[in-house]
Amino acid sequence: RKEVEQDPGPFNVPEGATVAFNCTYSNSASQSFFWYRQDCRKEPKLLMSVYSSGNEDGRFTAQLNRASQYISLLIRDSKLSDSATYLCVVNSYNQGGKLIFGQGTELSVKP
Amino acid sequence: DGGITQSPKYLFRKEGQNVTLSCEQNLNHDAMYWYRQDPGQGLRLIYYSQIVNDFQKGDIAEGYSVSREKKESFPLTVTSAQKNPTAFYLCASREGTYGYTFGSGTRLTVV
Numbered sequence: 430r431k432e433v434e435q436d437p438g439p440f441n442v443p444e445g446a447t448v449a450f451n452c453t454y455s456n457s458a459s460q461s462f463f464w465y466r467q468d469c470r471k472e473p474k475l476l477m478s479v480y481s482s483g484n485e486d487g488r489f490t491a492q493l494n495r496a497s498q499y500i501s502l503l504i505r506d507s508k509l510s511d512s513a514t515y516l517c518v519v520n521s522y523n524q525g526g527k528l529i530f531g532q533g534t535e536l537s538v539k540p
Numbered sequence: 541d542g543g544i545t546q547s548p549k550y551l552f553r554k555e556g557q558n559v560t561l562s563c564e565q566n567l568n569h570d571a572m573y574w575y576r577q578d579p580g581q582g583l584r585l586i587y588y589s590q591i592v593n594d595f596q597k598g599d600i601a602e603g604y605s606v607s608r609e610k611k612e613s614f615p616l617t618v619t620s621a622q623k624n625p626t627a628f629y630l631c632a633s634r635e636g637t638y639g640y641t642f643g644s645g646t647r648l649t650v651v
Contacts, residue, residue, distance in 0.1 A: 460637070470628075470647075474642070516583075520637070526634070527573065527598065528634075532582040533582060
């Protein structure tokens with residue numbers, strides 16, 4: 430089983446749609462959680478950290494359920510510019526502080 | 541502006557040749573990481589360093605070597621022992637529990 434697993438993509442949605450990405454992680458010792466965005470042939474960029482209480486940044490909402498070892502990202506009112514691959518990322522302090530990346534879910538927003 | 545600089549952006553390697561990828565950061569981060577990304581796949585950890593003069597193997601270290609003689613620099617050498625080196629190589633740094641900051645990457649191709 431992979432340490433971080435994401436919904437297989439791609440997701441193709443019209444502009445204005447709401448889209449949700451799901452992610453599960455296997456190591457219960459994980460302490461920090463992130464969503465990254467990666468545009469085609471570019472480096473990943475931090476989209477947002479994920480906190481236990483849930484957090485929101487504009488149209489983006491992230492949720493964490495430690496009991497279920499589950500992370501989600503919700504994008505409301507999607508824009509063409511949201512088209513990218515979204516990476517779920519988990520940190521484990523018992524693994525030297527490295528970040529573990531999911532394989533990513535591709536999102537394509539169409540006019 | 542603080543950031544991570546990777547060079548070169550594109551690199552072509554002949555069979556049997558060693559090549560070195562540069563990674564420099566001016567963020568004053570202690571931890572630095574090298575990842576490899578293959579098309580359609582997630583990031584895989586090659587090596588990481590949490591302090592100067594110390595580094596650890598990641599999940600796919602075979603055929604690679606690194607050094608960390610200065611806090612700012614973490615070069616990666618792809619040796620002739622790496623049989624399938626064609627990939628997108630990403631360097632990252634991190635401070636504390638925050639997410640990674642990535643460089644813009646180096647695309648290595650075997651010719």
